[in-house]
Amino acid sequence: MPTRRLVIQAGLATIAAPAIVRAQGLSGQITLMSYAGIFQDNYVKTVIEPFQQANPGVKVNYVPGGSSAQMVGSVRAQKADPQVDIAIMDVTTSSIGNTEGLFDKLTPAEVPVLAELLPEARAAGGEFGPAVTFDHLVLVYDTQNLTPPITKLADLWRPDLKGQLAVSAPPNIQGLALTAMVEKMEGGDYRKSIDAAIKKLRALAPSVQTFDPNPDGYSLILNGVVKVATGWNARSQLFADQTGGKIGTLLPPEGSVFQINTINLTAGSKNRAAAIAFINHALSQGAQKAFTERMFYAPTNGKAVIEPKAIARTAAAPESRARMIGVDWNEVIKLRDQWNNRWRREVISAAR
Amino acid sequence: MSYLELSGLQKRYRDSVAVDDVSLSVEQGEAVALLGPSGCGKTTTLRMLAGLVDPDRGAIRLDGAEITRLPAHKRNMGYVFQSYALFPHLSVARNVGFGLEERGVGKPEIARQVEEALALVRLAGLDQRRPRELSGGQQQRVALARSLVIRPSVLLLDESLSNLDAKLRDTMRHEIRSIQRSLGITTLFVTHDQVEALTMCDRIAVMDRGRIAQIGSAEDIYERPATRFVASFVGRSNVLPATRDAEGRAVLWGETLPVAVPASGEFDLFVRPQRMRILPVSEPVSPGMARVHGRVLRSVFVGDHVEVLIEGVGGQLTVEMQSGSAAPAEGTEVAVAWPLSDTLPFAREAA
Amino acid sequence: MTGSTRLNLLVLPAVLFLLAVYVWPTLGLFRNAFNEVGPTGAMVEAWSLKTGAEVFADGFTFELTLNSLWLSLTSTLIALVLSYPVSLFLFRTNSRFRGLLAVIAIMPMLISGVVRVFGWLAILGDRGLVNTLAQSLGLISTPMRLVFNWTGVTIGLAESIMPYMILALLAGFGQLDRTLEEASRSLGATPFRTFLRVTLPLSLPALALAAGLGFVLSMSAYITPKLLGGGRVFVLATEIFEQATTNTNWPVAAMLAIYTLGLLLLLLAISNIAARRLQR
Numbered sequence: 001m002p003t004r005r006l007v008i009q010a011g012l013a014t015i016a017a018p019a020i021v022r023a024q025g026l027s028g029q030i031t032l033m034s035y036a037g038i039f040q041d042n043y044v045k046t047v048i049e050p051f052q053q054a055n056p057g058v059k060v061n062y063v064p065g066g067s068s069a070q071m072v073g074s075v076r077a078q079k080a081d082p083q084v085d086i087a088i089m090d091v092t093t094s095s096i097g098n099t100e101g102l103f104d105k106l107t108p109a110e111v112p113v114l115a116e117l118l119p120e121a122r123a124a125g126g127e128f129g130p131a132v133t134f135d136h137l138v139l140v141y142d143t144q145n146l147t148p149p150i151t152k153l154a155d156l157w158r159p160d161l162k163g164q165l166a167v168s169a170p171p172n173i174q175g176l177a178l179t180a181m182v183e184k185m186e187g188g189d190y191r192k193s194i195d196a197a198i199k200k201l202r203a204l205a206p207s208v209q210t211f212d213p214n215p216d217g218y219s220l221i222l223n224g225v226v227k228v229a230t231g232w233n234a235r236s237q238l239f240a241d242q243t244g245g246k247i248g249t250l251l252p253p254e255g256s257v258f259q260i261n262t263i264n265l266t267a268g269s270k271n272r273a274a275a276i277a278f279i280n281h282a283l284s285q286g287a288q289k290a291f292t293e294r295m296f297y298a299p300t301n302g303k304a305v306i307e308p309k310a311i312a313r314t315a316a317a318p319e320s321r322a323r324m325i326g327v328d329w330n331e332v333i334k335l336r337d338q339w340n341n342r343w344r345r346e347v348i349s350a351a352r
Numbered sequence: 353m354s355y356l357e358l359s360g361l362q363k364r365y366r367d368s369v370a371v372d373d374v375s376l377s378v379e380q381g382e383a384v385a386l387l388g389p390s391g392c393g394k395t396t397t398l399r400m401l402a403g404l405v406d407p408d409r410g411a412i413r414l415d416g417a418e419i420t421r422l423p424a425h426k427r428n429m430g431y432v433f434q435s436y437a438l439f440p441h442l443s444v445a446r447n448v449g450f451g452l453e454e455r456g457v458g459k460p461e462i463a464r465q466v467e468e469a470l471a472l473v474r475l476a477g478l479d480q481r482r483p484r485e486l487s488g489g490q491q492q493r494v495a496l497a498r499s500l501v502i503r504p505s506v507l508l509l510d511e512s513l514s515n516l517d518a519k520l521r522d523t524m525r526h527e528i529r530s531i532q533r534s535l536g537i538t539t540l541f542v543t544h545d546q547v548e549a550l551t552m553c554d555r556i557a558v559m560d561r562g563r564i565a566q567i568g569s570a571e572d573i574y575e576r577p578a579t580r581f582v583a584s585f586v587g588r589s590n591v592l593p594a595t596r597d598a599e600g601r602a603v604l605w606g607e608t609l610p611v612a613v614p615a616s617g618e619f620d621l622f623v624r625p626q627r628m629r630i631l632p633v634s635e636p637v638s639p640g641m642a643r644v645h646g647r648v649l650r651s652v653f654v655g656d657h658v659e660v661l662i663e664g665v666g667g668q669l670t671v672e673m674q675s676g677s678a679a680p681a682e683g684t685e686v687a688v689a690w691p692l693s694d695t696l697p698f699a700r701e702a703a
Numbered sequence: 704m705t706g707s708t709r710l711n712l713l714v715l716p717a718v719l720f721l722l723a724v725y726v727w728p729t730l731g732l733f734r735n736a737f738n739e740v741g742p743t744g745a746m747v748e749a750w751s752l753k754t755g756a757e758v759f760a761d762g763f764t765f766e767l768t769l770n771s772l773w774l775s776l777t778s779t780l781i782a783l784v785l786s787y788p789v790s791l792f793l794f795r796t797n798s799r800f801r802g803l804l805a806v807i808a809i810m811p812m813l814i815s816g817v818v819r820v821f822g823w824l825a826i827l828g829d830r831g832l833v834n835t836l837a838q839s840l841g842l843i844s845t846p847m848r849l850v851f852n853w854t855g856v857t858i859g860l861a862e863s864i865m866p867y868m869i870l871a872l873l874a875g876f877g878q879l880d881r882t883l884e885e886a887s888r889s890l891g892a893t894p895f896r897t898f899l900r901v902t903l904p905l906s907l908p909a910l911a912l913a914a915g916l917g918f919v920l921s922m923s924a925y926i927t928p929k930l931l932g933g934g935r936v937f938v939l940a941t942e943i944f945e946q947a948t949t950n951t952n953w954p955v956a957a958m959l960a961i962y963t964l965g966l967l968l969l970l971l972a973i974s975n976i977a978a979r980r981l982q983r
Contacts, residue, residue: 066948067948067949069947069950070948072951073947093951096744100746163846171945209933210933214820223821224830225824334742334743425890425893425894427889431889433882433885435882437882437883437885437886440905441905450890450892450900454891454896455891499890
């Protein structure tokens with residue numbers, strides 16, 4: 001079908017043309033640091049490669065940086081001589097970098113695409129790097145060996161799931177998110193108290209195989225160690241596809257919590273112009289659409305037009321969005337030590 | 353039946369035979385040496401006696417009772433190891449008292465016997481020392497005392513003097529011999545040193561490649577070696593290749609010697625150097641003496657004797673002369689004579 | 704140039720290397736311990752004892768210390784009891800497979816932590832070998848909890864330190880001489896009495912050495928408590944890691960690291976003194 005390919009190529013060229021014009025004069029390398037594994041693979045394919053095609057003079061190095069905390073640690077250690085230009089990491093850790101002056105503020109003048117972002121995406125970073133992906137906490141389960149399948153958060157307390165759960169406890173942010181979700185389920189509000197959540201979670205403790213799933217909950221389900229685990233939606237959706245549906249993903253009707261990754265410009269970046277261009281690209285409608293359709297992170301660009309099939313598997317779908325619990329991570333992070341201690345003393349210590 | 357009987361003992365290892373076939377009878381109170389070069393199986397034999405090695409075949413009887421399969425700790429053998437094997441973490445007194453403690457002897461009695469044993473080996477007063485604080489000779493005495501204090505059925509000494517210097521070895525040899533005699537203790541003594549064997553024991557068993565080549569008194573072994581191996585291992589000998597004449601007599605360096613020789617095959621005549629005498633060529637010898645001719649190559653003064661090397665038509669030989677007697681000058685033509693009865697013919701072994 | 708100067712020059716590269724990759728980063732680590740942390744976790748450069756005061760005022764630090772000591776003690780003792788016979792056997796055997804057996808004994812050193820965890824899950828998990836066997840024999844009706852708790856970590860840690868302890872024991876068996884055991888037997892001691900009176904006392908220096916090593920390794924072990932603990936086992940090493948890599952709290956992590964390092968040095972000194980006493 002030569003004609004059709006030709007049309008597509010012509011179309012792509014048209015779309016890319018303005019970018020090429022704008023990008024003229026950009027050259028050199030930039031280094032992007034973020035998560036390893038499937039995130040890296042898909043981000044390179046759907047976001048970085050198109051950017052490099054549009055900006056042939058710029059080479060983007062993707063450096064896997066471990067966990068968000070490890071990434072902010074790397075940037076902190078390189079403060080005097082930054083080796084990383086852009087870092088994509090969880091908002092709870094990027095906010096530390098913002099406070100410490102590791103990242104630069106971004107203005108709409110420099111980054112016009114900011115105007116297209118959802119308000120909560122702008123809010124996540126304040127004057128600093130905005131949200132680049134939205135994810136949310138889900139329950140992941142074994143579709144083959146769990147009957148009936150779980151349909152709600154409260155199902156975790158089902159007697160037949162005793163010893164079959166993998167729950168990431170705080171300080172992991174999955175544990176923090178779960179705490180807020182359970183408090184909501186119990187009719188409370190995490191901003192006021194988490195007493196109800198802790199009481200309920202304490203009752204869950206004997207059902208939990210591990211509070212620290214390694215390497216992760218998805219693998220433990222696939223290996224038959226547990227039947228249900230906490231997880232992030234995007235990865236769960238991808239694992240569900242990769243395993244031919246062995247893994248099921250549930251957005252609990254009781255509500256869930258967004259996990260936010262922000263895109264951050266390192267203070268003192270040695271190729272600021274190219275880095276800014278990349279941030280504009282990463283937040284653009286095209287890149288947001290491509291990455292969402294590939295990996296099921298909800299877009300942060302409100303104008304991105306995404307296939308309905310893909311959007312239904314993210315938290316951006318209207319019926320999902322309605323279930324989300326508004327969590328201000330900047331507030332939660334101040335409570336982290338306190339929640340962590342309560343989990344340790346009141347939840348985890350309950351006999352297995 | 354003797355006090356201690358070894359019959360047909362055999363021990364094989366994966367790729368070698370350590371002890372092939374050893375039978376030996378030892379009377380009560382007797383001291384017997386197992387003499388041989390390293391690897392001849394003498395230590396393995398001793399270890400089988402002690403129960404430290406299980407024989408593959410054969411039997412050991414002690415005082416009429418079979419002990420072949422009895423575990424080591426039930427045998428009551430006093431074993432003095434080559435390395436002494438003193439317990440480094442125990443004092444001299446605890447070392448010596450070890451066997452008595454294992455036998456459940458009361459503390460005061462142990463103290464008394466230990467003191468007695470230490471006095472016997474002339475170590476009184478050193479009882480609180482640690483083994484490493486003792487000299488080699490003192491360690492040897494502790495090891496001996498430790499084995500004697502349990503009043504063993506048999507005392508087994510494994511190359512026990514080989515780690516001492518020459519002088520100390522001399523002293524210990526006599527001390528051990530006199531203790532052994534005064535206690536009347538049956539003793540087996542493994543050694544590769546013939547002087548030890550000859551001086552310390554009533555009888556000697558010479559071992560060769562896992563077998564006993566000859567058992568007898570020191571004199572038997574020395575004067576009447578049963579095999580070529582015994583003759584060459586015990587004492588020094590001139591090994592003189594000889595031939596046979598038509599009447600079956602030995603011919604050495606052109607001289608016919610009337611000694612019995614093997615009926616066939618090549619053979620050598622063994623003659624101890626100190627049995628030989630050097631004579632002027634003109635001096636006749638009495639019947640019953642062998643005599644050959646040669647030329648003096650050189651003389652070596654060794655201290656208590658002089659070794660004279662003589663070359664003749666059939667090769668070389670060494671004569672041992674008492675020092676003090678005048679050695680003939682180099683190059684002198686001489687005759688060498690010795691009693692025919694001291695001429696021992698042995699067939700040459702296939703290499 | 705004298706001989707000793709030349710020798711000193713020879714060790715210079717090693718010293719420089721150590722300074723660069725060990726001493727300098729360690730000093731950097733020490734520096735962090737005196738910084739402060741803001742409410743959101745941001746680090747504030749300072750020369751302050753605030754972090755230290757917080758760490759040592761927190762009862763949890765004391766709890767972590769006891770946990771670490773207890774875990775190290777139990778797993779070291781288990782590993783010691785298991786390693787000792789293995790080492791004795793390896794030390795003495797004349798088998799032509801001795802080399803191979805020694806390699807097998809220290810093989811676990813070569814296996815990565817994650818592989819080890821899945822191995823232990825297959826053995827100790829709810830549907831693992833032990834539980835399946837015990838259930839099919841009718842010994843138990845519900846699975847025993849053998850992993851993702853203290854039991855699992857203790858077992859896993861004991862296994863992971865065993866190879867090191869076996870090597871330490873083999874290195875420390877200097878005084879152990881087969882002849883001494885034979886002497887004991889010939890003096891009338893049964894094999895068991897011989898073990899008690901000769902073998903064991905002479906093994907004590909090696910046992911002390913191995914125990915010291917095992918204890919220090921257990922104290923600093925992070926992977927096993929993390930992977931087999933199921934989030935239920937809190938020890939100093941896991942807490943340091945968590946503070947550094949999840950909480951981004953470098954000052955607390957650094958302060959705990961210094962504290963643990965001090966504790967380890969103290970333990971090493973004690974174990975060295977003990978070993979030297981026993982050698983005498």
